[in-house]
Amino acid sequence: MRRNEIRPGKRKLLLMNLSRVSRFGIALAIVCLSAQAKPVELHHRLLVTADDRTLALTLDACGGGFDRSIIDFLIMHRIPATVFVTRRWIRRNVPAMKMLRQHNDLFEIEDHGLNHVPAIIGPGRQVYGLNGHRNGAGLVREVLGGAAEITRQTGVVPHWYRAATGVYDPDAVKIIEGMGYRIAGFSVNADGGARLPAAAIAKRLTHVVNGDIILAHVNQPSSGTGEGLALGLSALQRQGFRFVLLDQSQIHALE
Numbered sequence: 001m002r003r004n005e006i007r008p009g010k011r012k013l014l015l016m017n018l019s020r021v022s023r024f025g026i027a028l029a030i031v032c033l034s035a036q037a038k039p040v041e042l043h044h045r046l047l048v049t050a051d052d053r054t055l056a057l058t059l060d061a062c063g064g065g066f067d068r069s070i071i072d073f074l075i076m077h078r079i080p081a082t083v084f085v086t087r088r089w090i091r092r093n094v095p096a097m098k099m100l101r102q103h104n105d106l107f108e109i110e111d112h113g114l115n116h117v118p119a120i121i122g123p124g125r126q127v128y129g130l131n132g133h134r135n136g137a138g139l140v141r142e143v144l145g146g147a148a149e150i151t152r153q154t155g156v157v158p159h160w161y162r163a164a165t166g167v168y169d170p171d172a173v174k175i176i177e178g179m180g181y182r183i184a185g186f187s188v189n190a191d192g193g194a195r196l197p198a199a200a201i202a203k204r205l206t207h208v209v210n211g212d213i214i215l216a217h218v219n220q221p222s223s224g225t226g227e228g229l230a231l232g233l234s235a236l237q238r239q240g241f242r243f244v245l246l247d248q249s250q251i252h253a254l255e
């Protein structure tokens with residue numbers, strides 16, 4: 001079945017999401033008004049066996065532009081990637097979305113939110129200079145707004161969520177998971193928010209081990225990410241690593 005068709009199971013998931021929102025979202029929104037727990041960066045790895053050489057590449061499209069060199073490289077080398085997009089990015093990068101959809105055997109599109117607002121809750125709270133949500137209902141709108149745009153563009157309902165900055169309040173995790181989404185953490189921050197030069201990215205990728213989930217950005221074409229990934233991923237392929245989509249994977253949390 002092509003990835004641009006809505007699978008029966010995913011339709012069911014969407015309905016489940018909506019019913020769960022009504023049941024859990026509002027109640028948790030109220031609870032979260034008083035929540036001020038310290039947010040945490042969530043780290044996950046793939047469930048693999050010891051003799052696997054399996055990795056997942058995840059690319060965030062937060063806002064801004066499109067680094068086509070990354071996608072061209074991945075197509076040429078047949079490396080699949082799970083791409084987390086915001087509605088804001090989709091609307092600014094229509095040709096890029098079309099390109100991803102044309103290669104839906106390689107690229108899984110998942111939810112990075114409506115407007116790239118971090119999953120922290122409470123008036124005035126920020127992480128990395130980005131404002132969080134005033135209340136839990138704002139987080140629900142962020143998750144569903146991104147998902148609705150992806151579904152509109154691709155016909156596929158996303159079921160993985162990665163919040164802006166990768167940082168989450170404990171109550172935000174409950175809300176997101178209560179809506180039926182799986183949260184996609186990572187274990188290797190390859191490009192430091194698209195701020196690292198290519199050589200540093202390639203060097204970070206030399207430390208990758210079986211089961212790692214790699215994070216990089218596909219929205220900063222003037223950064224070193226494209227060149228760094230090309231160097232680092234080529235080396236990993238030569239070492240016999242294979243890449244999988246999150247849809248094909250089980251993950252577990254790192255302490």
Ligand SMILES: [Zn+2]
Binds near residue numbers: 061062
């Ligand atoms: Zn982002």
